[in-house]
Amino acid sequence: MAPVEDAVDIRSAAAEAAAELAAVRKDILRIATAGSVDDGKSTLIGRLLYDSKAIFEDQYEAVERASAGGDYVNLALLTDGLRAEREQGITIDVAYRYFSTPRRTFIMADTPGHVQYTRNMVTGASTADLAIVLVDARKGMVEQSRRHAFLASLLRVPHLVVAVNKMDLVDWSEQTYESIRDEFTSFAAKLNVPDLTVVPISALHGDNVVSRSANSPWYDGSSLLHHLEHVHVASDRNLVDTRFPVQFVIRPQSDAYHDYRGYAGTVASGVLRPGDEVQVLPSGLTTTIAAIDGPRGPVDEAFAPMSVTVRLTDDLDVSRGDTICRPANAPQVTQDLDAMVCWMTDEPLRPRQRIAVKHTTRTVRAVVKELQYRLDVNTLHRDLGAGELGLNDIGRVRLRTTQPLFTDDYARNRVTGRFILIDEATNRTVGAGMLTPAGG
Structure with a gap:
């Protein structure tokens, strides 16, 4: 290969490695939206996707055509993909959408507001770091607002944001906002909500969603996206209790790997490192970690939610459903x-x-x-x-x-x-x- 081609390949590989490292290091925030029917959950996510430039031009044009020539583009169509959702104007299934800013990557679960699909809300919120409960400023807190706030606290979602939506329909009334804020704060005091933030927004127009709006001079907090970018979630992860449920035993049959025996799974919590003493449940036998293999080769440590293969020093009887933990800190x-x-x-x-x-x-x-x-x-x-x-x-x-x-x-x-x-x-x-x- 010519020297120029070598240099191009090296630069290309370096660029790919740098991009991959940046992606790995970028903090990920898992968000679930909640609230009653027609509170504007899908519209809010559509607004975040559009204003953060996370959708392609042809996607926006398709949504614009599907909006049937209304005064405003129906951004909810960016998430409501099922035909029944579009016909009824409600969310039925959990829709996951992804977008990034220079500071953080977001995984958003648009969950249903209808009481009939509360189980889908539980599914979307079960892995969330933060829940956004939308409240229609005209209606105030309704049964589903309370239900979803309680479910978020029951699921131990560490951070809760109340987005008082459709403030433009109440002429950006400070009194309306404060009334909803005080009522929700009083209700949340009965729950286990460690972090509560209330933001007045208009998802349809984009007020206080990505940037602060001049329509709410009485509001001195940050915009919704600014809060999502800066909320601290690293300390929410459990790095103390080492738990590694075994999902699959890897035992290749080829001659090249005839001695290989690894236990694949996703780290539930804690940190695993080669050389650590571990215990296997239910047998109770102890051994040490010989090596940890990731998708791209050996790694020095593994923590939640990494998917890895753990190799043990001793040949123990380990199968799917067993758990690897620390002897002095077992479940x-x-x-x-x-x-x-x-x-x-x-x-x-x-x-x-x-x-x-x-x-x-x-x-x-x-x-x-x-x-x-x-x-x-x-x-x-x-x-x-x-x-x-x-x-x-x-x-x-x-x-x-x-x-x-x-x-x-x-x-x-x-x-x-x-x-x-x-x-x-x-x-x-x-x-x-x-x-x-x-x-x-």
Whole structure:
């Protein structure tokens, strides 16, 4: 190869490496939108995508044509992709959209506002770092606003933003904004919300979304995007409790790798390094980490949410569903689960019902031992006499599994502290649970 071509290849490789490093180092924020029907969730995401130049010109032109010549372009069409969503003007499924600014990369889950699709909101918010609850300035807080705020706190979403939308329809009334802010703050005081921010916006016009608006001189806070770019999430991650659920055993059959035995999975929490002493559950046997392989080769350390393959010094019997942890910091090994459950299907959940539990990479059978109470998300009242959980109900349930699970309280670890419930007959996901301390 000629020297010039060599130089071009080297520069090209260096540029690719630099771009890749920049992408890796850029902070990622996972966001879930929430709120009632027609509060403007899809429009807000469309506005963020458009104003941050995250959509192509032909996409915008297609949306412009689909807006049927209205006074304003219907930016909600950028996320509402299902035909039923476009026809009804509501969001049904969870739509994920991605965009970046020079400071941060965003993954946004546009979740449904309709009570019928609350289960989809739970799905979108379960992995979020921050939740945006939209409130229509004309209507104020409604049942779904409270429901979604409670679900965000129940799912331990660390940061909550209340976006008081459609302020242009109330003439940017400071009194209306303060009334909603005070009501929401009072309600949030009953919940576990460590960080609450309230922003007045107009998603349709873009006021206070990307930049501050002159229409709200009485508001001295930052724009929504500025807050999203600067909210601190690094300290929210659990780097103390090492948890590595094994998803797959890699044992190549080729001669070149006949000695290779690795355990693949996603780091749930903590940090793994070669040389660390680890314990394998449920066997309880201990060994050390020989090496950690990433998608591009060996790595010096692995932390959540990296997907890696761990190689151990000793040949132990390790299979899917086992968990690798630290000997002095192991999860609880239990067959009794106390959890807050969000029920997601029409057929109700009742005591003595048999069901499957999927926890990390381990699936076991279980029986519902007791329904302790059903929770009213509006008043937070506990109905101790409830005999079942219906669609979208939330309640405290006690389960007994046929095999032990390796768990932490959800407040401490959002990965090992959650599970889903599966109907054994249909294989459908029918519920989601968050583990809580007994007696809580």
